[in-house]
Amino acid sequence: MQSVEKNFDVIVIGSGHNGLVNACYLQKAGLNVLVLEKNDWIGGAAVSRELHPGILYSNCSYVCSLFRPEIMRDLELPKHGLQIVAIEGGTVFTRDGDYLASFRNYHAKKRELERFSVKDSESYLRYSRDILKQCRFIQPLLMRTAPDPASFKFRDLSEMLYILRKVNDLTASELADTVRFWTMSISDFLDEYFENDVIKASLAVSGIIGTALGPMSPGTAYVLLHHYMGEVDGSIGAWGYARGGMGAISKALTSSFRAMGGTLLNNSEVEKVDIRGARVKGVILKNGDEYLAKNVVSNADVKRTFLKLTDPEHLPPNFIKKVNNFKIRGSSGKVNIALDSMPNFPVISENNPCLKGDIHFTDSIERMERAYDDWKMGTWSRDPFLDMMIPTLTDPTMAPPGKHFMSCFVQYCPPKVGGQNWTKENKDAFGETVIQQIADYSPGFKDKILHMEVRTPKELEEEVGLTEGNIFQGELTFDQLLFNRPIPGYAQYRSPIKGLYMCGSSTHPGGGVMGAPGRNAAVEILKDLNLPDTDIRDAYEVL
Amino acid sequence: MTQLKDKKDRGTTFSKPLFRSPFYDFFAAQETEGHWYDWNGYKSPTILSDEELEYFSIRSTSSVFDITPLNKYRIVGSQAEEFLNKLTVRNVAKQNVATVKYTLWCDQEGFVIDDGTLFRISDNDFRLCSQEKHLPWLIDTSHGFDVEIIDESKHVCGISLQGPTSASILRLLGINGIDNLKPFHLFQTKISNIPIMISRTGFTGDLGYEIFMKNNVANKFIERVWNAGTNHGLTAIGYNALNMARIEAGFIVANIDFISSDHAIRPNRCRRPDDLGLGWLVDLNKGFFNGKKAILNSKLEDSEAFKIYALEIDGKEPAEGSVIYYNKKDEVGTVTSAIWSPMAKKSIALAQLKLGSSNSKMENLWVEIYSLKELQYHKLMKKVSIVKPPFINLARRSACPPSNC
Numbered sequence: 001m002q003s004v005e006k007n008f009d010v011i012v013i014g015s016g017h018n019g020l021v022n023a024c025y026l027q028k029a030g031l032n033v034l035v036l037e038k039n040d041w042i043g044g045a046a047v048s049r050e051l052h053p054g055i056l057y058s059n060c061s062y063v064c065s066l067f068r069p070e071i072m073r074d075l076e077l078p079k080h081g082l083q084i085v086a087i088e089g090g091t092v093f094t095r096d097g098d099y100l101a102s103f104r105n106y107h108a109k110k111r112e113l114e115r116f117s118v119k120d121s122e123s124y125l126r127y128s129r130d131i132l133k134q135c136r137f138i139q140p141l142l143m144r145t146a147p148d149p150a151s152f153k154f155r156d157l158s159e160m161l162y163i164l165r166k167v168n169d170l171t172a173s174e175l176a177d178t179v180r181f182w183t184m185s186i187s188d189f190l191d192e193y194f195e196n197d198v199i200k201a202s203l204a205v206s207g208i209i210g211t212a213l214g215p216m217s218p219g220t221a222y223v224l225l226h227h228y229m230g231e232v233d234g235s236i237g238a239w240g241y242a243r244g245g246m247g248a249i250s251k252a253l254t255s256s257f258r259a260m261g262g263t264l265l266n267n268s269e270v271e272k273v274d275i276r277g278a279r280v281k282g283v284i285l286k287n288g289d290e291y292l293a294k295n296v297v298s299n300a301d302v303k304r305t306f307l308k309l310t311d312p313e314h315l316p317p318n319f320i321k322k323v324n325n326f327k328i329r330g331s332s333g334k335v336n337i338a339l340d341s342m343p344n345f346p347v348i349s350e351n352n353p354c355l356k357g358d359i360h361f362t363d364s365i366e367r368m369e370r371a372y373d374d375w376k377m378g379t380w381s382r383d384p385f386l387d388m389m390i391p392t393l394t395d396p397t398m399a400p401p402g403k404h405f406m407s408c409f410v411q412y413c414p415p416k417v418g419g420q421n422w423t424k425e426n427k428d429a430f431g432e433t434v435i436q437q438i439a440d441y442s443p444g445f446k447d448k449i450l451h452m453e454v455r456t457p458k459e460l461e462e463e464v465g466l467t468e469g470n471i472f473q474g475e476l477t478f479d480q481l482l483f484n485r486p487i488p489g490y491a492q493y494r495s496p497i498k499g500l501y502m503c504g505s506s507t508h509p510g511g512g513v514m515g516a517p518g519r520n521a522a523v524e525i526l527k528d529l530n531l532p533d534t535d536i537r538d539a540y541e542v543l
Numbered sequence: 544m545t546q547l548k549d550k551k552d553r554g555t556t557f558s559k560p561l562f563r564s565p566f567y568d569f570f571a572a573q574e575t576e577g578h579w580y581d582w583n584g585y586k587s588p589t590i591l592s593d594e595e596l597e598y599f600s601i602r603s604t605s606s607v608f609d610i611t612p613l614n615k616y617r618i619v620g621s622q623a624e625e626f627l628n629k630l631t632v633r634n635v636a637k638q639n640v641a642t643v644k645y646t647l648w649c650d651q652e653g654f655v656i657d658d659g660t661l662f663r664i665s666d667n668d669f670r671l672c673s674q675e676k677h678l679p680w681l682i683d684t685s686h687g688f689d690v691e692i693i694d695e696s697k698h699v700c701g702i703s704l705q706g707p708t709s710a711s712i713l714r715l716l717g718i719n720g721i722d723n724l725k726p727f728h729l730f731q732t733k734i735s736n737i738p739i740m741i742s743r744t745g746f747t748g749d750l751g752y753e754i755f756m757k758n759n760v761a762n763k764f765i766e767r768v769w770n771a772g773t774n775h776g777l778t779a780i781g782y783n784a785l786n787m788a789r790i791e792a793g794f795i796v797a798n799i800d801f802i803s804s805d806h807a808i809r810p811n812r813c814r815r816p817d818d819l820g821l822g823w824l825v826d827l828n829k830g831f832f833n834g835k836k837a838i839l840n841s842k843l844e845d846s847e848a849f850k851i852y853a854l855e856i857d858g859k860e861p862a863e864g865s866v867i868y869y870n871k872k873d874e875v876g877t878v879t880s881a882i883w884s885p886m887a888k889k890s891i892a893l894a895q896l897k898l899g900s901s902n903s904k905m906e907n908l909w910v911e912i913y914s915l916k917e918l919q920y921h922k923l924m925k926k927v928s929i930v931k932p933p934f935i936n937l938a939r940r941s942a943c944p945p946s947n948c
Contacts, residue, residue: 107560107561111552123679133808136808169810351558352557
């Protein structure tokens with residue numbers, strides 16, 4: 001057993017990437033920080049786990065784009081082993097035996113679009129331009145604490161002014177576009193540019209991932225924008241693989257944290273935040289151990305933090321009600337597969353890099369919407385939408401040569417089936433639905449499976465701690481963004497309890513492996529402690 | 544309006560992302576240096592053998608340049624003229640059959656999307672050539688018109704034959720109409736049974752012709768032209784040589800000298816026709832056209848916009864990418880294209896400058912040129928004079944009939 005001191009300046013609950021980012025910044029600022037992780041592995045939903053001998057699984061999050069480069073630099077993550085490799089391509093298989101590939105190379109991508117619609121291939125330019133305009137508007141807001149619009153503090157007023165100035169910089173038509181973007185469905189938005197269903201389906205994906213909404217639901221256009229706000233080495237909107245799986249991000253953060261003298265304990269599940277006299281004293285673990293700190297930061301989602309880890313007697317009823325009603329609906333599952341050899345997709349020619357990226361089998365928006373209908377009816381989609389990746393085609397460190405790891409993000413998958421808890425039969429049937437969809441396009445696929453892990457929202461909640469298995473710790477709809485995330489009046493990482501903070505994706509700017517919530521929370525905590533935040537870099541300018 | 548899926552193309556889009564023009568093999572065979580670039584998705588030469596010599600073939604003998612990568616839209620139908628009047632800023636009703644007009648088109652805010660050339664082949668049959676792609680905009684604008692828009696870009700190819708001996712080469716090929724073909728006029732004919740459309744146009748400010756044909760006759764055609772040019776100094780050229788000639792002629796290029804509103808991401812990068820010095824193209828007396836209202840309104844505002852100017856610069860250093868200052872200290876703009884002009888024997892440039900509505904600043908403009916000599920920058924501050932383009936004016940460009948040399 002490790003012997004550790006019991007007194008810390010700050011305790012961070014959970015070693016998700018935001019918890020680690022937060023812990024790193026606070027440790028770097030000179031505080032003595034303890035991170036407590038319930039599992040015997042680190043990383044929350046950014047993990048690489050050897051679930052089959054020799055094969056590493058990115059068994060939760062599976063690609064990286066949003067992680068802020070400022071944070072990587074501040075925390076010296078490259079020095080601690082982090083490497084992000086850009087993804088080369090992607091593809092959608094169509095039911096008529098063709099496929100629409102996409103590539104990093106602009107012309108290759110364009111020529112693929114041309115195969116389906118020349119007009120759409122040209123519209124793609126205007127579409128990209130308009131998305132980029134919106135990203136330029138929103139991206140600078142990611143690394144800033146959202147202002148409280150009801151506050152008259154100088155800081156809040158000046159932040160509101162900052163946003164208003166940005167709004168003022170928009171032309172009338174851009175402002176109209178912005179408002180539409182925040183409220184429209186991705187389906188309606190794409191209709192403004194494109195005519196071809198396969199092209200629309202391939203682009204709509206980013207509008208529904210992780211969201212309990214269908215492509216025809218209002219608000220999904222923003223979700224798409226959220227997915228475009230990242231970059232890989234300056235290539236805006238590009239996605240990459242973390243070499244060594246997503247756990248490589250957590251590993252680098254942990255290494256950076258420990259190098260600065262921070263303490264991280266595994267197998268330490270927090271039972272309660274210890275609150276006495278309306279202020280935080282520390283935390284009590286499931287095993288009865290107690291650690292003391294005047295500041296506790298929860299990386300858990302807002303529901304878990306305030307409905308499970310905090311006694312309600314310390315919280316105002318209105319606050320509890322708002323937390324209860326925060327939308328954090330489970331909508332997706334994952335099937336992680338170890339493969340004996342590379343699956344064969346006969347329609348794709350050899351060496352086509354499109355298999356190195358996201359692989360989809362849903363060739364129309366209509367099919368996506370019908371998949372969502374199943375979810376609304378309380379069951380998993382019979383014809384689900386898969387976002388499938390084979391990172392081992394790019395990353396040699398995750399599996400022995402010739403063997404592969406395949407990650408299938410599956411939507412939609414409800415937190416309960418018909419109102420009942422998931423049973424083993426249901427879970428198996430869900431897994432079989434996914435496997436069958438792949439096998440329809442890849443003969444002999446089933447024979448290549450060495451091992452398979454099926455994760456419904458139930459497993460995601462139990463193992464990772466995400467309420468309902470919601471990957472964003474709360475949906476990214478306009479009512480739950482900016483100064484309303486997670487709830488109005490508490491959007492600045494603080495809680496009703498002195499010394500208790502939030503730093504997870506439930507807070508502004510939301511989910512994805514971005515690190516911004518953890519970083520922004522650190523800024524606020526240092527402010528409360530009257531410590532300088534000089535080691536926290538401002539966001540790079542959006543020129 | 545959109546073509547069927549090309550299954551043949553499947554599986555090669557990633558390995559050969561750039562198209563090859565039907566003339567690719569011909570130009571590749573002329574290549575000794577091998578500098579290629581991406582022009583509108585085509586693998587195109589920047590230099591084939593020697594940039595300077597290629598340039599001088601334009602001015603002294605003749606040059607052949609592949610213009611296939613241009614976008615070519617065929618616009619056919621009983622309301623083709625009305626449609627084009629809505630799309631473009633010029634009055635198409637005033638354009639005679641068998642002529643070519645330089646024109647431009649704007650978005651609803653009056654910002655220039657692109658410029659190009661409009662060929663009136665017959666009353667109801669036009670070809671619009673442009674640098675950028677515009678099919679969605681053309682289709683959107685065509686709503687309600689009896690007009691068909693055909694993207695011929697991949698089916699029709701073309702070459703530009705430019706230089707003092709170009710007319711003689713065409714005479715040798717037996718094209719009788721050459722002597723009577725005036726600048727900005729066109730006709731259709733045949734060379735050894737190869738149907739071609741030939742116009743007295745070009746991007747060089749010199750005597751020259753552009754010739755369009757179907758892809759399948761390209762090889763036969765270029766072979767004939769090449770043979771005919773043997774004794775007339777015909778040289779295959781890449782873009783760099785053409786670019787020198789077009790700067791001397793004072794022609795602007797979308798997304799080099801101004802940002803097309805289709806591409807502009809930052810506010811205030813878009814430009815109206817007046818800003819490009821092309822306000823004279825706009826016919827405000829015709830009926831509705833895209834951007835008309837915004838252009839009218841903008842005329843009432845105090846213009847604070849950047850405008851394009853032609854500049855002559857003291858000294859011999861080319862000023863590409865340099866910053867222009869008023870009174871040697873206030874930044875007023877940037878050079879977008881610049882060369883040392885071998886014809887004018889001057890350092891010349893096109894630049895976007897914000898000088899305000901009064902002309903008071905024009906007399907006191909300077910350019911800061913960073914001249915790199917053996918790893919050290921020599922910072923030069925050179926006097927700038929605003930001039931009226933073109934930088935060179937060649938009588939042979941418009942002589943009719945063209946000289947026989």
